[in-house]
Amino acid sequence: MGLKPTPYGTAIPFEEKELKFVGKNPTERPDAIEKVTGRARYAADYSLPGQLFGKVLRSPHAHANILSIDTSAAEALPGVKAVVTMDDFPDLEVEIAAAGELMVNFRDVTRNVMAREKVLYDGHPLAAVAATSNAIAKRALKLIKVEYEVLPHVIDVVEAMQPDAPILHEDQFTKGVDPKPEKPSNIATRIESKLGNSEEGFKKADVIIERHFNTKAAHQGYIEPHACVANYTEGGYAEVWTSTQGHFVFRSQIAKILKMDLAKITVTPAELGGGFGGKNTVYLEPLAIVLSKKSRHPVKMVMTRDEVFRATGPTSGTNTKVKIGATKDGKITGAQAELNYQSGAFAGSSLSMAAVTVFTRYDIENILVIGHDVTCNRPKVAAYRAPGAPMIAFGVESVIDELAEKLEIDPIEFRLTNAAKEGTQTHFGPKLGPIGFVETLEAAKASEHMKMPLGPNQGRGIATGFWFTIGNETSSTLNIAEDGTASFVYGTVDVAGGSRAVFTQIVAEELGIPLESIRVVQSNTTSLGFNFTTAGSRGTAAGSMAAVKASRDAVARMCDIAAKIWDVDIDEVAWEDGHARPAGANVGDFDPLSVADLAKKAAYYGGTIAGHAELNVVGGGPGFGTHIIDVEVDKGTGAVKVLRYSVIQDAGKAVFPDYVKAQFHGGAVQGIGMALNEEYIYDENGIMENPGFLDYRMPVASDVPNIDTIIVEVPNPNHPYGVRGIGEVPIIPPLAAIANAIHDATGIRLQDHPMSPPKVLKAMSEL
Amino acid sequence: MSKHHITTTINGDEVDFLCETSQTLLDVLRDELHLTGTKEGCATGDCGACSVSLDGVLVCSCLVLGVETGGKKIETIEGMADGDELHPLQRKFVEHVALQCGICTPGLLVAARSLLAKNPDPTEEEVRFGLAGNLCRCTGYQNIVNAVLDAAAEMRGA
Numbered sequence: 001m002g003l004k005p006t007p008y009g010t011a012i013p014f015e016e017k018e019l020k021f022v023g024k025n026p027t028e029r030p031d032a033i034e035k036v037t038g039r040a041r042y043a044a045d046y047s048l049p050g051q052l053f054g055k056v057l058r059s060p061h062a063h064a065n066i067l068s069i070d071t072s073a074a075e076a077l078p079g080v081k082a083v084v085t086m087d088d089f090p091d092l093e094v095e096i097a098a099a100g101e102l103m104v105n106f107r108d109v110t111r112n113v114m115a116r117e118k119v120l121y122d123g124h125p126l127a128a129v130a131a132t133s134n135a136i137a138k139r140a141l142k143l144i145k146v147e148y149e150v151l152p153h154v155i156d157v158v159e160a161m162q163p164d165a166p167i168l169h170e171d172q173f174t175k176g177v178d179p180k181p182e183k184p185s186n187i188a189t190r191i192e193s194k195l196g197n198s199e200e201g202f203k204k205a206d207v208i209i210e211r212h213f214n215t216k217a218a219h220q221g222y223i224e225p226h227a228c229v230a231n232y233t234e235g236g237y238a239e240v241w242t243s244t245q246g247h248f249v250f251r252s253q254i255a256k257i258l259k260m261d262l263a264k265i266t267v268t269p270a271e272l273g274g275g276f277g278g279k280n281t282v283y284l285e286p287l288a289i290v291l292s293k294k295s296r297h298p299v300k301m302v303m304t305r306d307e308v309f310r311a312t313g314p315t316s317g318t319n320t321k322v323k324i325g326a327t328k329d330g331k332i333t334g335a336q337a338e339l340n341y342q343s344g345a346f347a348g349s350s351l352s353m354a355a356v357t358v359f360t361r362y363d364i365e366n367i368l369v370i371g372h373d374v375t376c377n378r379p380k381v382a383a384y385r386a387p388g389a390p391m392i393a394f395g396v397e398s399v400i401d402e403l404a405e406k407l408e409i410d411p412i413e414f415r416l417t418n419a420a421k422e423g424t425q426t427h428f429g430p431k432l433g434p435i436g437f438v439e440t441l442e443a444a445k446a447s448e449h450m451k452m453p454l455g456p457n458q459g460r461g462i463a464t465g466f467w468f469t470i471g472n473e474t475s476s477t478l479n480i481a482e483d484g485t486a487s488f489v490y491g492t493v494d495v496a497g498g499s500r501a502v503f504t505q506i507v508a509e510e511l512g513i514p515l516e517s518i519r520v521v522q523s524n525t526t527s528l529g530f531n532f533t534t535a536g537s538r539g540t541a542a543g544s545m546a547a548v549k550a551s552r553d554a555v556a557r558m559c560d561i562a563a564k565i566w567d568v569d570i571d572e573v574a575w576e577d578g579h580a581r582p583a584g585a586n587v588g589d590f591d592p593l594s595v596a597d598l599a600k601k602a603a604y605y606g607g608t609i610a611g612h613a614e615l616n617v618v619g620g621g622p623g624f625g626t627h628i629i630d631v632e633v634d635k636g637t638g639a640v641k642v643l644r645y646s647v648i649q650d651a652g653k654a655v656f657p658d659y660v661k662a663q664f665h666g667g668a669v670q671g672i673g674m675a676l677n678e679e680y681i682y683d684e685n686g687i688m689e690n691p692g693f694l695d696y697r698m699p700v701a702s703d704v705p706n707i708d709t710i711i712v713e714v715p716n717p718n719h720p721y722g723v724r725g726i727g728e729v730p731i732i733p734p735l736a737a738i739a740n741a742i743h744d745a746t747g748i749r750l751q752d753h754p755m756s757p758p759k760v761l762k763a764m765s766e767l
Numbered sequence: 768m769s770k771h772h773i774t775t776t777i778n779g780d781e782v783d784f785l786c787e788t789s790q791t792l793l794d795v796l797r798d799e800l801h802l803t804g805t806k807e808g809c810a811t812g813d814c815g816a817c818s819v820s821l822d823g824v825l826v827c828s829c830l831v832l833g834v835e836t837g838g839k840k841i842e843t844i845e846g847m848a849d850g851d852e853l854h855p856l857q858r859k860f861v862e863h864v865a866l867q868c869g870i871c872t873p874g875l876l877v878a879a880r881s882l883l884a885k886n887p888d889p890t891e892e893e894v895r896f897g898l899a900g901n902l903c904r905c906t907g908y909q910n911i912v913n914a915v916l917d918a919a920a921e922m923r924g925a
């Protein structure tokens with residue numbers, strides 16, 4: 001994780017109980033009406049009086065030294081109120097911090113926000129302008145003169161690893177090798193993790209398969225471009241409204257980059273128009289604040305789609321090797337993987353997380369995983385839904401399928417023989433707790449989908465996925481108003497409208513009051529204590545733990561008021577069905593007191609009723625899933641059509657089942673897009689050739705079938721309702737499942753992603 | 768550079784605005800008239816987030832210039848509900864969990880309304896092809912398609 005485990009964390013144990021709200025679909029989601037009427041406010045919808053419009057000048061080169069920047073002509077243009085470059089930002093020392101599932105180094109973050117010595121990718125920012133209109137700001141950008149010394153560049157991960165490759169950072173020496181290398185390298189880090197002895201394991205195998213795989217970078221593809229409005233005010237305060245998955249983490253990053261005190265910055269998360277991991281780090285916000293400070297006006301900045309593609313996200317492009325050996329009866333005896341992951345212009349891809357997911361679905365005694373984090377002249381990689389996992393699952397699940405075929409064992413049976421269970425030793429440290437992987441495989445085996453007949457040129461593929469649920473700092477407050485209605489203030493950004501509904505259900509369940517009496521409100525950074533960013537499938541899992549804690553706190557306070565009113569001991573008051581009641585017949589004959597009754601009297605009996613949670617949540621339950629895909633391959637064109645699709649996943653407990661299914665749909669379709677179409681394409685100068693939705697082709701409604709879903713529920717013992725994170729697992733299996741289905745239909749095995757028609761045709765012609 | 772004075776009808780109300788020649792209808796709606804329900808996802812006609820209807824025809828407002836809209840009738844998401852009464856499509860989107868982040872939702876609703884105006888009884892496939900100009904990255908489309916089919920049935924009185 002990169003995040004330090006704490007012995008002081010909080011996990012509230014699972015309790016089996018009758019449920020009134022949890023597990024039942026609420027009729028109305030708190031965010032839904034605003035969204036269907038166009039009233040929901042996203043970052044680009046905010047405006048402040050007197051605001052200016054900010055635009056960014058971006059590098060047209062993949063790699064170049066910046067010799068000089070002359071902004072004088074831009075500054076002289078009427079309507080231009082401020083221009084900033086690297087000179088307006090302090091340089092920062094190396095300092096590593098967590099930002100979502102990836103770690104960031106502030107020395108790099110400041111350079112990514114505004115280039116210093118050199119530009120490292122097409123789209124790298126090197127100046128920004130604030131003007132009275134967008135049109136004037138754009139004109140001003142053209143007047144900024146930059147002198148570059150163009151340097152050789154490197155785009156491909158394998159080329160970047162070669163000793164003679166152009167080097168991005170002269171001060172980067174590969175970490176994790178002993179002795180420290182003498183020459184700088186694009187390999188930022190080498191990692192290794194092992195269990196048992198993989199070579200010995202291979203000696204016991206009857207069949208060993210080794211394959212190499214390549215995947216291209218893909219973008220998160222959120223429809224809302226990054227946007228913010230910033231206002232720097234007298235006294236050195238900054239307010240920012242922005243598109244973020246984690247306003248507290250943004251505040252920390254802004255404070256570091258601008259050397260400001262945290263308490264002087266207020267970040268308000270706007271409604272988020274999609275993030276998927278790509279909105280865990282700042283891009284525009286520090287620029288907008290400095291432009292606001294310089295111009296003494298609020299400044300609004302909105303990226304174009306071209307900027308989103310060229311300078312934010314994407315996921316790592318990868319080169320991997322997978323080798324697995326098994327006995328005749330289908331037991332895996334040894335496994336190795338090598339993961340070479342692009343990190344983009346600065347070190348720090350999702351490698352470390354991907355590396356621990358490689359074989360974690362299987363109980364294997366002998367494992368070796370080696371990984372390299374590799375810089376190259378591309379935008380800095382950002383997290384994307386189970387960051388790094390789909391690419392290595394493509395390799396592992398393809399090789400598993402090939403092994404099963406060679407051993408003439410059914411692919412689900414082969415996985416069942418080797419499936420991880422409670423107590424399985426992982427290769428990265430802990431043993432697994434209670435998990436639902438076997439249950440997903442069994443449910444897949446028994447599904448209607450497996451009984452559907454296949455026609456000519458059609459094939460069926462299976463693949464599986466695993467991802468963590470992280471916990472971390474989570475704060476919330478539950479305020480009971482004088483009339484007994486409740487407002488729940490949370491700080492884990494609701495990235496897609498599901499967690500808000502879940503928090504309402506949980507508070508209703510705990511307090512015993514109707515959903516209509518509860519209002520959920522997303523905090524800014526001043527109204528709650530620190531909340532970690534919504535990443536690692538933690539939003540609902542950790543956020544609902546804080547909702548339980550805050551609710552129980554408020555209930556304790558209400559029992560205390562009842563005890564005072566009745567003049568009994570607090571232990572003699574019980575909370576049931578939204579009322580304080582005497583705990584037993586001998587306590588006395590008192591009428592139950594409702595939340596409204598207690599709220600009315602609270603002031604006299606000690607003050608307002610509120611509950612708090614300030615937790616570091618631990619014990620997130622890992623999630624496992626199995627996907628079944630049917631495809632049809634057009635032998636003439638090589639086009640692959642997905643005919644049928646089933647997602648089977650352990651949710652621990654589905655609090656809002658229809659929404660859980662909706663997450664499964666969304667993840668699966670992102671996976672289909674990644675598998676069949678989506679890729680970053682660069683020309684020979686290292687310039688991105690497809691920075692738009694026309695050429696970076698994401699799935700549309702007519703590209704995909706209905707997605708069937710089966711929710712498995714094996715409760716997480718460390719969550720009061722048994723919840724596991726569910727958002728990320730569904731994007732992991734599709735690549736491999738589609739590759740396996742294409743094999744079943746045609747006999748070809750594809751190891752190069754995306755599996756586009758030309759590649760399918762070529763492979764078929766080579767059969 | 769002098770601005771153009773344009774008079775249009777938006778969601779039934781007569782509206783005047785000033786715009787530069789280069790401003791798109793999307794820019795005018797969002798930046799000049801503060802009708803921010805219409806979204807920008809790409810500004811190149813590829814995502815459908817900016818869908819509005821112009822004299823009854825579904826268009827990407829990022830591909831229409833503000834100056835072209837004089838005397839025309841524009842309908843945006845803000846005019847879809849009838850006061851407190853949601854349009855059946857809006858209600859069905861909520862019921863079917865057809866939205867997650869919601870950034871694509873206004874465009875999809877406007878596009879779906881235009882689809883049902885032309886074809887009140889579409890098949891699933893016709894809905895999928897009819898909405899193929901609108902990108903959604905969150906939902907995988909299934910609940911959207913179901914919501915549209917369900918709304919169509921209700922609107923036909925079926």
Ligand code: FES
Pocket residue numbers: 806807808809810811812813814815816817818827828829830
């Ligand atoms: S913003 Fe108009 S189609 Fe994307």
Ligand code: FES
Pocket residue numbers: 223273274865866867868869870871872902903904905906
């Ligand atoms: S709901 Fe997020 S893009 Fe459609």
